[in-house]
Amino acid sequence: MVPEELFSLALGLVPPWLVDHVTFTVEEKRLDLHINFPKGSRFACSVCGEECPVHDTRDHTWRHMDFFQHEAYLHARVPRVKCQEHGVHQISVPWAREGSHFTLLFEALIMTLVREMPVLTVARLVARPTRSCGG
Numbered sequence: 001m002v003p004e005e006l007f008s009l010a011l012g013l014v015p016p017w018l019v020d021h022v023t024f025t026v027e028e029k030r031l032d033l034h035i036n037f038p039k040g041s042r043f044a045c046s047v048c049g050e051e052c053p054v055h056d057t058r059d060h061t062w063r064h065m066d067f068f069q070h071e072a073y074l075h076a077r078v079p080r081v082k083c084q085e086h087g088v089h090q091i092s093v094p095w096a097r098e099g100s101h102f103t104l105l106f107e108a109l110i111m112t113l114v115r116e117m118p119v120l121t122v123a124r125l126v127a128r129p130t131r132s133c134g135g
């Protein structure tokens with residue numbers, strides 16, 4: 001089994017979603033997981049559930065939980081499907097809430113941390129160390 005397959009399993013992805021490739025940057029301590037789907041895949045219309053063809057896609061990035069000391073990000077082209085009945089609209093992905101820049105697991109982690117620690121401490125834990133915060 002290759003790492004991409006293991007990551008697909010670890011993220012609980014179900015077909016047609018799969019981890020396509022993984023990039024790991026040692027200097028930046030960063031792990032990027034690129035999720036994709038095979039050409040010709042169909043996705044359920046979010047209104048009626050009918051399997052519809054992909055109309056177009058939009059690139060999205062989500063912050064995921066760190067793997068050890070490495071920041072992890074998920075990337076995917078999120079399809080908009082064309083339903084004969086309901087027209088063109090974006091589908092929801094199984095790993096994040098609509099409009100969120102975080103994966104569900106990352107959100108769950110943050111919500112658990114803020115129950116136990118001051119918000120500022122949590123913010124420092126999850127902030128990018130390279131990011132300037134103006135002070």
Ligand SMILES: [Zn+2]
Nearest residue numbers: 045048083086
């Ligand atoms: Zn529909």
